[in-house]
Amino acid sequence: MTLHEQFESALKDATEEFGLGKNYSAILSLVEKYISDEMPQAQFNSQLKNLIDSIETRS
Amino acid sequence: MIIFLKGWSSKGLRCPDMQITLPSYKTQNSVSLIQMPNGTGKTTIIELIEACLTGSSFTREKVIALKGQTNDSAIGEFALHIYAAPYFGRSERNISIIIKFNFDEGIGTYYTIRDTSTGQELGWQPPSDLRALLSPRCIEVFVFKGDKVESLLDKTRDDAEQAIKAFFGISKVSELVEKINSSAIFDVQGPKTDKGVTQQQNVLKKWLLQKQSMEGEKSRLESELLQADRDYEEIKDRAEKIRAGEKDARDKLAELESKIQATQLEILATSEKTLRVYKNPLSLSPRLTSKVETLRSNLDQLKLPGTSRTFFLELIEKSPVCICDRPMNDVAKGAIKSKSDSYLGDEHISVVNGIKEAIQTFSTPTHEADEYFLPLRELRSKLGDLKQLEASRDVLVQLNISQASEQDQQVMLTFEECVKKRTKIEGQIDEISQPLSDESLSAIASRNADEIRSLDAIDKVIRSLTEKIAETTKTVDNFKRKELLQECLKKASKAALQRISEVVCERANRKLNDIFPSGTLIEIKSIGKHIQLGFRDRSQAKGSGAQNVAVAYSFASTLLSQSGMKFPLIVDHPMTAVEVGAREVLGRVLPSVCNQIVGFVIDTEKEGFFDALAQSGFALDTLTIFRNIPGNQHHKDKLSNSERAKVGQIGSEAIVSFDPEFFRNFKSKDSVLLGSKQNV
Numbered sequence: 257m258t259l260h261e262q263f264e265s266a267l268k269d270a271t272e273e274f275g276l277g278k279n280y281s282a283i284l285s286l287v288e289k290y291i292s293d294e295m296p297q298a299q300f301n302s303q304l305k306n307l308i309d310s311i312e313t314r315s
Numbered sequence: 316m317i318i319f320l321k322g323w324s325s326k327g328l329r330c331p332d333m334q335i336t337l338p339s340y341k342t343q344n345s346v347s348l349i350q351m352p353n354g355t356g357k358t359t360i361i362e363l364i365e366a367c368l369t370g371s372s373f374t375r376e377k378v379i380a381l382k383g384q385t386n387d388s389a390i391g392e393f394a395l396h397i398y399a400a401p402y403f404g405r406s407e408r409n410i411s412i413i414i415k416f417n418f419d420e421g422i423g424t425y426y427t428i429r430d431t432s433t434g435q436e437l438g439w440q441p442p443s444d445l446r447a448l449l450s451p452r453c454i455e456v457f458v459f460k461g462d463k464v465e466s467l468l469d470k471t472r473d474d475a476e477q478a479i480k481a482f483f484g485i486s487k488v489s490e491l492v493e494k495i496n497s498s499a500i501f502d503v504q505g506p507k508t509d510k511g512v513t514q515q516q517n518v519l520k521k522w523l524l525q526k527q528s529m530e531g532e533k534s535r536l537e538s539e540l541l542q543a544d545r546d547y548e549e550i551k552d553r554a555e556k557i558r559a560g561e562k563d564a565r566d567k568l569a570e571l572e573s574k575i576q577a578t579q580l581e582i583l584a585t586s587e588k589t590l591r592v593y594k595n596p597l598s599l600s601p602r603l604t605s606k607v608e609t610l611r612s613n614l615d616q617l618k619l620p621g622t623s624r625t626f627f628l629e630l631i632e633k634s635p636v637c638i639c640d641r642p643m644n645d646v647a648k649g650a651i652k653s654k655s656d657s658y659l660g661d662e663h664i665s666v667v668n669g670i671k672e673a674i675q676t677f678s679t680p681t682h683e684a685d686e687y688f689l690p691l692r693e694l695r696s697k698l699g700d701l702k703q704l705e706a707s708r709d710v711l712v713q714l715n716i717s718q719a720s721e722q723d724q725q726v727m728l729t730f731e732e733c734v735k736k737r738t739k740i741e742g743q744i745d746e747i748s749q750p751l752s753d754e755s756l757s758a759i760a761s762r763n764a765d766e767i768r769s770l771d772a773i774d775k776v777i778r779s780l781t782e783k784i785a786e787t788t789k790t791v792d793n794f795k796r797k798e799l800l801q802e803c804l805k806k807a808s809k810a811a812l813q814r815i816s817e818v819v820c821e822r823a824n825r826k827l828n829d830i831f832p833s834g835t836l837i838e839i840k841s842i843g844k845h846i847q848l849g850f851r852d853r854s855q856a857k858g859s860g861a862q863n864v865a866v867a868y869s870f871a872s873t874l875l876s877q878s879g880m881k882f883p884l885i886v887d888h889p890m891t892a893v894e895v896g897a898r899e900v901l902g903r904v905l906p907s908v909c910n911q912i913v914g915f916v917i918d919t920e921k922e923g924f925f926d927a928l929a930q931s932g933f934a935l936d937t938l939t940i941f942r943n944i945p946g947n948q949h950h951k952d953k954l955s956n957s958e959r960a961k962v963g964q965i966g967s968e969a970i971v972s973f974d975p976e977f978f979r980n981f982k983s984k985d986s987v988l989l990g991s992k993q994n995v
Contacts, residue, residue: 260879262818263483266811267804274803283800290491291484292443305500311796 275312282307316444317343317400317881320913321409323364327391327416328383330356330363331942331969337913338936338973340398343881344906345934347913348925352941352983355969357915361458361887366423367395367412368454370439375421382418385968391416399445410441448880452481456871460887464867468857473844475870476812482874483815488808492801506787507794515787518764519780525764526773533747533770540740547733554730557723564711571708578704582697589690611674614667627655751775816842819873826869826908830901837862839870846870861897864889868901872909883911888920895923902927906934918982925979937978940971946984953977 264284271280286303289295295303322336339345351357359381366373373381382391392415399408411428413435425439441449455463456478466474480486495501506512630638631648641647751759751772759767760776767773820842827838837858840849846866848855857863868884875882889912890898902924905912928935941947951970958972972978 260483262814263485263488263807263811266814267807269810270803270807273806274799276799276803279800283803287484287488287491287804290494291447291487300494301499304495304498307800308500308793308796311799 279307279311282310316402316879317910318445318883319398319400319911320347320364320883320885321396321398323360323396324394325356325360325363325392327386327388328356328359328363328381328393330359330383331940332383333940333969333971335938335940335971336396337938339934340911341400342934343910345911345936346906346928347911347936347938348921348928348978349913349915350918350921350937350939350978350981351915353917355940355942357887361460361885361915363393363414364395364885365454365458366414367393368449368458369451370412370425370441370449371451373414373416373423378416378421378423379418381416381423383968386418389417389419391418397445399442408442410445412439412441445880447484447487448482448882450481450486452477452486456482456874457882458885459867459871464863464892465857467846467867467870468848468863470845470847470856475842475846476816476844478870478874479812479815479819479842482877483811485808485812485815488804488811492804492808495797495801495804501794501797505783505790507790509791512784512787512791515780515784519777519784521764522773522777522780525767526770526777528765529747529768529770529773532768533744536740536744536747540737540744543733543737543740547730547737550726550730550733553726557727564714568708568711571704571711575701575704575708578697578701582694582701585690585694585697589694592690607674611671614671614674627651819870819877822877823866823869823873826873827865829907830865830869830904831862832900835862839866842870859897860892860894861901864893864897865901865905868905869908875910881910883913884909885913885915887915889914889916890920890924893924898923899927903931906931921979929975935975936973937975938971938973939978939981940969941981941983943968943970950981953980 267284267287268280271277271283276283282303286300286307289303290300319340320337321340322334324334326332335349337347339347349357351360363381365371392413394411394413397410397412399405399410401407408430409428410430413426413428414423415426416423424437426435426437427440428435429440429442455474463474466472467478477486480489506515631643631651635643637643637647637651746768747770749769749771751769755772756775756779759772760779764773764776767776820839823842824838831837836850837848837855838850840847840854848858848862848866858866871884875884890901893901898920906928925937941950943951947970954970954972954977955974958974958977972981
């Protein structure tokens with residue numbers, strides 16, 4: 257397992273723990289794009305908003 | 316991706332003008348040692364390499380300080396050349412980052428050549444796949460000075476943790492967590508927590524209670540109004556009748572009062588007339604009139620003194636004798652004359668005549684005897700009328716009072732109360748039913764609910780609060796999601812950091828095993844904020860100088876290799892803190908643990924290290940750079956013929972030798988002096 261995969265694995269575990277398993281891919285995508293500096297501000301806001309809207313909070 | 320430091324060039328700066336291309340820049344596990352005596356600009360070159368890798372800006376003072384002493388122009392330039400080996404189908408790239416200095420203006424401007432196929436672009440714009448590792452924290456790992464070794468082991472610092480975070484993007488994840496916080500999508504006003512919603516709901520509850528209370532009150536008032544209307548209708552006729560009776564009495568009383576007033580005026584007139592009649596006393600009695608007439612008759616017969624005097628005066632003048640028959644002599648004349656003055660004169664006669672005339676006037680009757688009593692009788696009659704009228708009025712007043720029975724009074728009192736009650740209830744219902752204009756809504760909403768009685772106002776406030784709570788609930792929900800996302804990312808970062816630190820620790824120890832002689836009782840026990848050394852249950856703060864360097868190299872090279880990118884390790888004074896014996900060990904194995912090592916050394920670091928490197932079998936570049944000044948003539952004299960031939964091509968400011976033998980034998984003036992002192 258590469259070190260990058262270590263982060264992905266840690267994120268996978270964390271999303272499961274926080275009940276965000278369904279959102280794992282969207283969160284990872286946001287993180288990867290942010291880290292790669294490839295995302296303009298407007299796109300970041302848009303992607304973040306979509307992610308926030310898709311999160312189901314525990315009652 | 317494998318990145319190599321290809322070389323650099325400088326012009327017009329504090330370091331000599333030079334153009335360096337490292338011969339082994341495409342070879343993995345290669346070592347390039349650049350030997351530069353003190354004062355040759357080694358520190359300046361390393362700082363500018365760092366600047367090119369991070370894109371950091373320059374202060375005016377810094378730019379001015381970089382100007383070369385022999386540079387007469389206003390400009391200078393430094394360029395760093397990087398070689399990216401082909402990977403994942405991408406062809407090799409030659410990347411250059413250039414800083415152009417303007418010393419007059421004190422500015423340094425970046426330009427980038429991302430590939431030889433592209434032109435020079437304004438700005439610091441390294442390729443995106445490279446940029447992730449070009450943060451100051453990452454650069455600290457692969458461009459480090461001798462003191463970096465110590466800082467990685469210092470338990471009061473967190474350099475090791477920060478390096479791992481930077482290399483594996485965990486710093487960026489932390490940055491992302493903060494950026495989520497400041498994102499415009501969460502830039503909203505109002506409460507953002509459940510507490511805020513609860514507060515709003517509590518306020519809404521008060522308004523709902525007030526609405527309930529006001530609706531109840533309105534209903535009660537409407538019932539009361541119905542009852543009051545019934546009471547009113549019931550009593551109204553009786554009250555009106557009583558009022559009508561009172562009106563008749565009032566009219567009669569007014570009529571009597573009017574008659575009384577008229578009679579009083581007539582009495583006054585009759586009184587005056589009566590008095591005028593009785594001013595003539597003769598009119599009062601016929602007997603008195605007769606007597607006065609007698610008096611007047613007597614007065615007519617009266618010989619008044621005025622006539623006698625005239626008589627005496629005529630007697631004196633005409634008669635020769637007095638009435639007493641005595642001769643009228645002078646004595647008699649004088650006596651008569653003097654006595655005549657005592658008799659009445661003409662003025663006295665006028666008075667008597669006046670009396671007689673008055674008697675004549677007043678004794679003549681103007682009225683018949685009965686007529687003298689008419690005014691008085693009239694007056695008496697009027698006074699009788701007045702008395703009667705006043706008696707009638709008093710009777711009427713008395714009668715009216717006595718006629719207003721207690722029952723009627725009670726009816727009127729009840730009627731008045733009924734009217735008042737209706738008016739009051741209607742006012743209260745109006746207040747509750749009063750509509751509210753939208754403009755006053757904010758003012759109303761800021762007041763206590765129990766102060767507001769208008770149902771319309773209460774409804775509008777409730778509607779507004781309900782909308783706000785819905786918005787707040789959505790906001791709070793979004794904030795909860797955001798916090799959940801942030802917590803998740805933090806947790807993932809923390810877990811990833813721990814897992815990565817463990818892997819780095821394990822792999823760095825593998826490299827150390829290759830470096831350290833078998834049986835060496837030191838390893839990296841753990842990597843937290845700092846690198847903790849020790850062995851099994853024992854911990855130790857530091858190892859020997861060589862051990863510390865080996866740990867730092869292992870750690871750095873592990874980071875560089877495990878990050879998915881292979882970077883050069885650029886080190887200032889790589890062997891300063893290492894004793895000669897250990898240098899030999901490190902020299903043999905260091906190339907195997909690093910992709911490329913570019914070490915800036917002084918001649919005193921070579922001993923042990925250079926020979927070991929040369930015998931290691933790995934590619935080794937040996938560059939010696941010194942200023943082309945008369946004081947270095949003895950160095951120039953030692954250059955080989957072939958090297959000497961290149962001097963002119965390289966430039967006039969610096970001499971660059973690539974000759975390993977020249978490198979090995981080069982001794983700077985400082986080290987010679989130091990050696991002499993040590994010998995002494």
